[in-house]
Amino acid sequence: MATEGTLDQVFIHRLETYCIVGVNPWEREVQQKVCLDIVMDCSCQEAAADDDMAKAVDYRAVTKAVLDLVANSRFYLVETLAEAVAKLILKEQPRVQAVSVTVSKPGAVRFAHEVGVRIHRQREKTQ
Numbered sequence: 001m002a003t004e005g006t007l008d009q010v011f012i013h014r015l016e017t018y019c020i021v022g023v024n025p026w027e028r029e030v031q032q033k034v035c036l037d038i039v040m041d042c043s044c045q046e047a048a049a050d051d052d053m054a055k056a057v058d059y060r061a062v063t064k065a066v067l068d069l070v071a072n073s074r075f076y077l078v079e080t081l082a083e084a085v086a087k088l089i090l091k092e093q094p095r096v097q098a099v100s101v102t103v104s105k106p107g108a109v110r111f112a113h114e115v116g117v118r119i120h121r122q123r124e125k126t127q
Helices: 045-050 059-071 078-092
Strands: 008-021 032-042 098-106 114-122
Touching: 008 059, 008 078, 032 059, 032 078, 032 114, 059 078, 078 098, 078 114
Parallel strands: none
Antiparallel strands: 008 032, 032 098, 098 114
16 A cells, blocks of 8 residues: 555646536537646555556546536536536545646636636545
8 A cells, every 4th residue: 555645646737628617698508618637646656566557546537537527517617617526536536635626718818818716625534
């Protein structure tokens, strides 16, 4: 098992997809581009020691699940979308201890390249 205190990160950078998100009437009808950055805190030590995919965080499975969730979502807020993504990852990837999710909307605000939200969520501690 991993050494206590070992912290590594598995990340997915600039995952681009389209979905319905926003509060304006036109945003409820037209899919917009959203970009996600996901950083998953975990230990890679055991997987690396054994060179065993079964002991690693499956970033391909995470990507597929996140894309499915986002494509079928209709949230008003990017905050809600980020929260849903974090909950999904913590539920489906038991090796992930915490996750940071950034959701941005390119071009959503005039003069800004993109705007969005970044959240960090931890797995509930069990006793």
